[in-house]
Amino acid sequence: MRQSKLFTKTRREAPKDEVSQNAQLLIRAGYISKEMAGVYDLLPLGLRVYKKIENIIREEMNMLGGQEVLFSVLQDPEIWKATDRWDEKKVDVWLKTKLANDTELGLAFTHEEPITRMLANHVSSYRDLPKYIYHFQLKFRNELRAKSGVMRVREFVMKDLYSFTRTEQELNDFYTATGVAYENVFRRVGIGEMTYLTFASGGVFSKFSHEFQCISTAGEDTIYIDTEKRIAVNEEVLTDEVLKDLELDRGKLVEAKAIEIGNIFKLGTKYSSALGLTYKDETGKDSPVYMGSYGIGLVRLMGTIVEVLCDDKGIVWPETVAPYTVHLINLAQSDEKKNVFAEELYRDLVNAGVEVLYDDRDARAGEKFADSDLMGLPYRIIVGKETSADSIEVVKRADGKKASLSREQIIAGAFSKI
């Protein structure tokens, strides 16, 4: 992509009402745009990051045997009344709307109810189970205070997966497998090291649920980490009894602020019983289906990556989620030969399958470098007046490491090994 064609521009200042680092950087670098408190748009660079995160999650969900669907935002009150989650005194995050005929509908904040009801049309026998169903869909939440930038918002896409299994053992096995898939996701997007499987409050069915908490001073949660065992406990369940249960030593735990970037939850038969999702077992007996639910908020994950990896110059994207791998900076536009060299290098990199943002703008070197630091692409390749086919400067955004590579090395992808 030619940066001169990209409609977004970087800006020196984020909106005055934006206090969070993640949204400030993403807005200044042209990844997102703010509609109002708690509502953001994805601009072209932001959408590219989003799609890379989505694809990583999709691959992991498909590996688990998940089948992708797309369920509606508008919600039928009937099914939510059946599970006692329609009343705003029970669920205070609802946003609701009204049809012309005065019928009140909900805007989904989660999707257990509709997916469970739908599945009752497709499941009858034990042979129809287990099934794992997921989608990437908007959720709406009536947050009182939308702060923390893209972390706590009123509208966001969540990947939510629901498991439907015959027995508690089948649920437990899938729950464990999903935990591993989640660890894969967080490792692949570059924040596996600082993310901990965290014991949190469960429900009627299960003593604990589990969160994936990423250490960050921007986090809203407080967790207590056993760094050797690589697990943590959310402060909401930190009791002597729990510590004994988990065989953790309070003296060894480290307190940290953290961002919840995923959670997995055993639901038991609560929703299937309320909504009539049963199956006939081998003996012909009707039994309710065991369910679990598993969520990841995509833009929150994007914001977390920004928070935990950025530096004082801007964003630092891991290669797996960067909107482009290479930021090719042309500083030689006034030198006809070198300008042609830059143009050809751009073309050859694109032809080699490299994702390149090409800064062909008519701008000063200082401005280009500052923008490049802010935007945070993994590798910067610079064509200036000193550049030759044997010597092209490459800079790694994450650590500032520099190397001089030949044109051939660059086209062969050697920039990613400096």
Place this chain on the structure above:
Amino acid sequence: MRQSKLFTKTRREAPKDEVSQNAQLLIRAGYISKEMAGVYDLLPLGLRVYKKIENIIREEMNMLGGQEVLFSVLQDPEIWKATDRWDEKKVDVWLKTKLANDTELGLAFTHEEPITRMLANHVSSYRDLPKYIYHFQLKFRNELRAKSGVMRVREFVMKDLYSFTRTEQELNDFYTATGVAYENVFRRVGIGEMTYLTFASGGVFSKFSHEFQCISTAGEDTIYIDTEKRIAVNEEVLTDEVLKDLELDRGKLVEAKAIEIGNIFKLGTKYSSALGLTYKDETGKDSPVYMGSYGIGLVRLMGTIVEVLCDDKGIVWPETVAPYTVHLINLAQSDEKKNVFAEELYRDLVNAGVEVLYDDRDARAGEKFADSDLMGLPYRIIVGKETSADSIEVVKRADGKKASLSREQIIAGAFSKI
């Protein structure tokens, strides 16, 4: 995909309240699920069709120079008040919602206002234009009567593209190019032949807008077609004056019912003026930006393909949008050798990059054939007790044409040339 693993099942009957052919077939074949009147979910097969349509549209939008974004559903009243489109007396399709602090927000039924406001942060000079911005995003409409299956719904994903140009001429040129791109889309999804560029009512800025109308008895619109010139006039603008303008002869026009599957509209400077989107021209003078808007509803397009290509046995997908290209039917599960032959054929087809739905279910031949007809995949490949490596039956869904091909021919893709 093994059909035995797919969670959806076909059904004999659609819901009783579903009168439209498109939704009846899509529900019975397991492509969609009905939440309530005018609200549908996409199930795995439906989502695959949807994604293929989305990719075709995306390719055509990118060819036009479009840059993809993702704008929010929740809408800030301020910008809609600025264009006089907030009041429900002016725009009766609004669905609205309320935050905990009683602030009323809209659910987007279109996106001119937010995209225009955002762009004002990124455009200042004539050098920043033209720009073309699109997204695939949910729209909500407070339809009084949601009928016609997936054609007229309360929640749907639209591809909406907005053009921002310096002059009326630039707008006209892009408008024409978008018309061609739309024709490409409708041809590529298999309904180009029966789709007509149709003159419809314009607005203050332009005498006409244009619709793409696909001939169908399920259509809600009436159009008058000049089959030689391959253009049509919507009845809403059919006057002698218009016919004279367009040099059409009333006597030659053919009346038909049609489904509007796309529309393109010149907006002039209405929204840019109201929302302060201006640019400085070469002389330093501020001018408002010329805009156009261009929409395609994706699931309506899916429903139209079903309506116009289906037969009395079920859906007939064109290869470009089919969820899978091949329906491999195993009728030889009781014959161990032939069963292994079918399993190996499935594996080899998948390895050859063919998208295959493999009916490995324990079911009767009649049921498998009826389901296959209903689901409408382009090529059926049958492994039965008579099948050998030299002779495998292939049936084309669209016309029932049969051929006997060898295993090698099938793996080489010859089934698509019968």
